Structures are given as C-alpha cells and as structure tokens.
Amino acid sequence: MTEATVTRCARCDSPIERGDLRCAVCAEVVPTAPEARGDVAVLLMRCAGCSAAVTFDPAAQGLACAFCSSVMYLETLADPLEETQVWLPFTVDHDAARAALRRWLSRLGWFRPSDLTRAARVEALRPLWWVAWTFDVEARVSWTADSDAGSGRAAWAPHAGRVDLRFDDILVCASRGLSDAEAAALAGRYDLASGATQPPEVAGATAVGTAGAVAPAVMEQFDVQRSAARRRILSEIDRAAADVVAEEHVPGTRQRKVKVASLLRGLETKRWALPAYVMAYRYKDELYRAVVCGQDAGCVTGRAPYSVAKIVVVVGVVLAGVGVVLAMVAGR
Amino acid sequence: MDVSAEASGALEVRCRNCGAAVVVEAHLKTAECAYCGSHSIVERPSEPGREEPVLALPFVVERERAQALVRRWLASRGAFAHSGLKAAALENVRGVYVPAYLYGAVAETRYTARIGENYTVTESYTGSDGKTHTRTVTKTEWRDLAGRYDRYVADVLVSASRGIPNDELEAVEPFDLRGMRRYSPAMLPGWIAEEPSLDREACRAQAHAETEGSLGRWLAEFMPGDAHENLRFESSLRDEVIDLVLLPVWVSVAKYSPEKPAVRVLLNGQTGEAAGKVPLSATKIALAVALGLALVLAIVLAFAT
Numbered sequence: 211m212t213e214a215t216v217t218r219c220a221r222c223d224s225p226i227e228r229g230d231l232r233c234a235v236c237a238e239v240v241p242t243a244p245e246a247r248g249d250v251a252v253l254l255m256r257c258a259g260c261s262a263a264v265t266f267d268p269a270a271q272g273l274a275c276a277f278c279s280s281v282m283y284l285e286t287l288a289d290p291l292e293e294t295q296v297w298l299p300f301t302v303d304h305d306a307a308r309a310a311l312r313r314w315l316s317r318l319g320w321f322r323p324s325d326l327t328r329a330a331r332v333e334a335l336r337p338l339w340w341v342a343w344t345f346d347v348e349a350r351v352s353w354t355a356d357s358d359a360g361s362g363r364a365a366w367a368p369h370a371g372r373v374d375l376r377f378d379d380i381l382v383c384a385s386r387g388l389s390d391a392e393a394a395a396l397a398g399r400y401d402l403a404s405g406a407t408q409p410p411e412v413a414g415a416t417a418v419g420t421a422g423a424v425a426p427a428v429m430e431q432f433d434v435q436r437s438a439a440r441r442r443i444l445s446e447i448d449r450a451a452a453d454v455v456a457e458e459h460v461p462g463t464r465q466r467k468v469k470v471a472s473l474l475r476g477l478e479t480k481r482w483a484l485p486a487y488v489m490a491y492r493y494k495d496e497l498y499r500a501v502v503c504g505q506d507a508g509c510v511t512g513r514a515p516y517s518v519a520k521i522v523v524v525v526g527v528v529l530a531g532v533g534v535v536l537a538m539v540a541g542r
Numbered sequence: 543m544d545v546s547a548e549a550s551g552a553l554e555v556r557c558r559n560c561g562a563a564v565v566v567e568a569h570l571k572t573a574e575c576a577y578c579g580s581h582s583i584v585e586r587p588s589e590p591g592r593e594e595p596v597l598a599l600p601f602v603v604e605r606e607r608a609q610a611l612v613r614r615w616l617a618s619r620g621a622f623a624h625s626g627l628k629a630a631a632l633e634n635v636r637g638v639y640v641p642a643y644l645y646g647a648v649a650e651t652r653y654t655a656r657i658g659e660n661y662t663v664t665e666s667y668t669g670s671d672g673k674t675h676t677r678t679v680t681k682t683e684w685r686d687l688a689g690r691y692d693r694y695v696a697d698v699l700v701s702a703s704r705g706i707p708n709d710e711l712e713a714v715e716p717f718d719l720r721g722m723r724r725y726s727p728a729m730l731p732g733w734i735a736e737e738p739s740l741d742r743e744a745c746r747a748q749a750h751a752e753t754e755g756s757l758g759r760w761l762a763e764f765m766p767g768d769a770h771e772n773l774r775f776e777s778s779l780r781d782e783v784i785d786l787v788l789l790p791v792w793v794s795v796a797k798y799s800p801e802k803p804a805v806r807v808l809l810n811g812q813t814g815e816a817a818g819k820v821p822l823s824a825t826k827i828a829l830a831v832a833l834g835l836a837l838v839l840a841i842v843l844a845f846a847t
Binding site: 267 | 584586587602603604648661685729730731732767
C-alpha cells in the first residue's frame with residue numbers, strides 16, 4: 211500500500227510520528243492512500259525459499275512454510291525506544307561550576323556553618339546530559355470538584371466547569387541520574403532555542419585537577435519505549451491540568467476531589483538532552499550532593515549541612531525570652 | 543480471466559497452485575483448495591457496501607491451544623451445567639477473522655445531577671435506661687450540579703458480521719487493540735476471513751448506543767461529593783471515524799447431547815477468553831430445588847415439634 215505522508219492528525223492536529231497506526235491522542239487511524247482496485251484479484255502467498263504455499267502461523271506471527279520452515283515476518287509495529295531529538299550545549303565550564311557552587315553555599319543563610327564556603331571541598335564533578343520531554347498542548351478541560359465556596363450545612367459544595375488551557379514547554383523528567391525535585395529546580399533555566407539536532411562531542415576523562423577529579427561526561431538515554439512515554443505524558447497533562455484547575459478555577463479556598471477530563475489538540479512532544487553538572491562536595495567528613503545547571507551558573511540545587519550549634523543557640527534564646535515574659539506575668 | 547462470478551455472488555476461482563476449481567462464498571475472502579490445501583485470498587473491488595479492512599489483529603492462539611481452552615471452558619461451567627458438556631465432541635474448530643467496525647468520536651456532553659455532601663450531627667436521645675445519650679449521625683445535604691464533559695471516545699468495536707452478533711462478540715472482548723497491524727493479505731492464508739455483512743449505518747447506530755453506555759459510567763465516576771443521584775446527560779458525538787477491522791475469533795461447535803442442538807463456543811483469538819450460551823441441565827436444577835424444599839420442610843417440622 212502506498213503511504214500518504216500524513217504529518218498531523220486531521221481531527222486533533224497532533225503530529226503523528228512515523229510508524230504510528232493510530233493517533234496517540236485521539237486514536238484516529240492514520241489514513242493511507244487507498245488502492246483503487248477495479249478487478250477481482252486472487253492471491254496466493256508463496257514461500258520465498260521453496261515456492262510452497264504458506265500460511266499465517268500465530269506462534270511465529272508471520273507467514274510460515276510447512277516444508278522448509280522459513281518464516282516471512284509481517285511488518286512489525288514501531289514501538290521504538292525514545293531517542294533524543296535536541297541536545298543543548300554547556301555554556302558553563304568546570305571552573306564556573308565550582309565557583310557557582312561556592313556562591314550558592316555562601317548565600318544559603320545564617321543557619322549554616324560559618325566556615326561552609328571555606329571548608330567545603332569539591333570531591334567530584336561530573337558533566338551530565340539528562341533527558342526529559344517537553345510538551346505543548348491545547349486542552350479543553352472539563353472539571354468537577356468539591357470546594358468550601360457556597361457550602362451550607364456540609365463542609366463542601368460541588369462545583370463544575372469547563373476551561374480552555376494552553377500548556378507550553380512543560381518539562382517531564384525522564385532522567386535516572388537526577389531526582390524529580392532537582393529536575394524541577396533546573397527546568398526553566400535552559401535556553402531551549404540553543405539546541406542542536408546532533409549530539410555534541412563528548413570529551414573523554416580530563417586530567418585530574420587539584421580542586422577535584424572531573425569524571426567523564428555522561429550522556430543519558432531514554433530507557434522507555436514510545437508507548438510508555440506517551441502514557442506518561444498524557445498522565446502528566448492530566449496532572450498539570452488538575453493543578454491549574456485547583457489553583458485558579460475552582461472557587462473557594464479549599465478543594466477536594468478535583469477530577470478532570472481533557473480534550474487535547476496539537477500535542478507536540480520534544481525529547482531533550484539537557485546539560486548539568488552533578489557535584490559532590492565534602493564538609494567535615496560527609497559528602498553532599500549539588501547540581502548546577504549547565505547553562506545558568508546562578509541555578510544550583512542540592513543539600514547542605516545545618517549548623518547544630520547555631521540552631522541550639524537560637525532555640526535557647528527564644529525559650530529564655532519566653533521564660534522571662536512568663537515570669538514577669540506571673541510575678542505581677 | 544480465471545474468475546467467474548455466479549448469480550449468488552460466490553466466485554469460482556482457479557487455485558493458483560494446482561489449477562483446480564475453488565468456490566469462494568460471497569461473504570468470505572478466503573478459500574481452501576480441496577485438492578492441494580493451499581489457501582487463496584480473494585480481493586474484491588471496493589464498493590460502498592463492501593470495503594477493504596483498514597486494520598487487522600493477527601491470531602495469537604493456535605489451533606491446539608484453542609481446542610484445549612474450549613474444552614477447559616466446557617468442563618468448568620458449574621454445577622448446574624449439562625452433564626454432557628465435559629465429554630462434548632468438538633466439531634468444526636475454525637479460526638475466523640470477524641469483521642468489525644472500530645468507532646471513535648468526540649463526545650460533548652451536558653449533564654445534570656444531584657450531589658450529596660455528607661455532614662455529621664450530634665444529637666441526643668433517651669435510651670432504654672431512661673437516661674439521655676448523645677450519638678453522631680451522618681446526614682446528607684443534596685445540591686444541584688450542572689456542567690459539561692468533553693472527551694475523545696475511542697476503541698468502540700461493533701460486529702459487522704451477521705454470523706457473529708454483537709453481543710456474542712462482546713462476550714469475548716476485550717481485545718488488546720495495541721496489537722493491531724495495518725491490514726495485509728499476508729495475515730489471512732490458513733484462516734477464514736469474512737466480508738462485512740451488516741450495514742455500516744446500522745453499525746454506527748449500535749456504536750452510538752455503546753458509547754452512551756460508556757459515557758454514563760464515566761460520568762458516574764466523574765461526579766464529586768459523597769454520593770450522587772438523578773444523573774442525566776445529553777451528548778452529541780462529532781468528528782466520528784469508523785473503520786473496518788478484522789478481529790481473530792476461534793469458532794467451535796460442541797455437541798453435548800444427541801437430542802439437543804449443539805452449543806457454539808467463541809474463543810478470543812488473541813487472549814484465549816471463551817464465551818457461549820451454557821445449556822443448563824433441567825434434571826440437576828429440579829433435584830437442587832427439591833433438595834432445598836426438603837431441607838426447609840425438615841427445619842419447619844423440627845421447630846414445630
């Protein structure tokens with residue numbers, strides 16, 4: 211059959227990837243140019259090896275020859291592993307990343323040890339491209355929820371509505387190297403227009419520096435197949451829609467049982483490899499992890515130690531103050 | 543041209559392997575040559591009433607496993623089934639690609655309902671001992687709700703075969719439609735494939751009815767609050783798509799008693815799920831009823847004396 215080149219679904223305007231039989235969003239069958247058949251045709255399938263007539267064998271899932279046991283497979287469904295489409299380059303180099311970590315440590319607040327910036331030693335620095343999807347979609351969201359607005363004797367009153375929402379560049383983390391919280395902190399700090407459609411040259415291990423070894427750069431791959439990726443993205447859209455509805459569209463101050471049903475149009479998904487530095491630094495015999503965005507030295511997320519002494523002093527002062535006030539009140 | 547059409551719509555074709563004459567029935571796409579066993583596939587021109595399938599789900603369950611599954615189903619029909627089922631002779635176990643219409647649409651629904659929200663009330667009452675007690679009672683406050691519910695409807699299957707009515711096909715559903723391939727004649731040799739024999743518009747109407755049923759269930763789950771009643775809805779279905787697909791079904795006929803007609807057992811050719819109208823044994827039911835009555839009588843007599 212001749213495949214007509216269909217790039218977008220006619221009904222929901224979402225791009226169709228090569229190999230799809232049905233649209234991932236609205237399940238409409240991808241049309242192909244129909245063959246005009248004028249006459250009755252009689253077909254017989256023959257084995258390519260020995261010319262005997264073949265039958266479709268369910269165990270082999272293909273045309274199997276009973277005589278020479280060769281199998282001609284049917285065209286299999288495309289459910290490939292997801293592959294990165296766009297790679298973003300590093301604009302922050304190793305030294306800038308170390309400097310960014312120190313700046314971040316110095317700005318963490320008073321409850322941290324005072325010598326943190328001075329005494330922290332960067333033990334390891336690993337450049338990483340972590341993988342994520344971004345999606346754009348228009349959604350017509352029908353919702354129901356209970357809220358405290360308009361409630362009578364019961365604590366809750368039912369509400370319903372329908373709202374058109376647009377999501378742009380929503381990031382869904384697919385990384386095993388970064389946690390969801392770290393990915394959420396880095397999202398939004400990347401220049402998505404700076405990407406290249408070819409993977410960058412990944413340099414081998416560089417020389418050991420005095421400030422800590424630089425590990426070889428890691429290029430993550432997506433490890434899910436296309437069908438699993440689609441399920442994840444559709445459930446993320448529902449979650450994002452429920453969050454927006456609960457925040458902005460359900461009346462009242464408290465909500466529960468927020469349920470959404472969405473009609474999607476134009477779901478475009480892109481697969482990214484985003485640069486970041488994963489660093490481990492040592493302070494007083496303990497290792498802490500921090501992640502620096504590879505394109506924005508101002509964006510650092512991670513763990514840092516608290517100063518127990520400072521916390522104890524503050525709590526003591528507060529308790530002493532409360533004790534003095536109580537004594538004064540009791541004495542009067 | 544080695545094809546000649548008879549008045550009944552059946553085609554006589556020449557087997558491409560041995561040249562013998564083979565008759566292909568009007569409602570079938572495939573024929574097995576009686577002399578050399580090769581399977582021919584006939585592709586007729588597309589007419590408005592008869593279209594070419596767009597997608598097809600290939601068979602996964604093979605013949606021996608299908609027979610074993612049907613026998614197991616017959617033997618496990620329960621205590622009141624006819625005793626001849628366990629030893630029934632399976633005649634005619636055939637793998638058939640059943641034509642069905644795959645329907646999808648955009649459903650825009652307006653609904654109204656009454657939603658119940660629970661609240662607790664402490665009330666006092668006088669107990670049997672004369673003292674006042676308090677208890678907490680849950681009451682429900684009913685509120686009106688109206689709204690809209692828009693969503694895609696997909697994967698509704700309606701049988702297009704006169705031979706397999708829709709309710710029998712539904713008994714062996716669901717099929718995992720992710721396994722569907724684009725239709726190719728290469729999936730058919732060795733199997734019986736039917737042309738659609740039901741009118742497309744009638745199937746579309748049946749699909750509408752199934753969709754309304756599904757919408758009712760989805761709306762019931764969509765309601766907020768602690769309870770709901772009087773859920774009414776009106777939906778309009780637009781942007782409909784309806785495509786012809788072929789579904790794999792093993793059809794077997796089991797003769798369990800010489801006087802009674804045979805029972806037809808369908809088996810899902812992908813998942814192995816079986817279904818059929820189970821013939822019940824009148825004698826077993828009568829015996830059970832008599833036993834029950836005797837038990838009741840015995841208890842009554844025991845209490846009376």
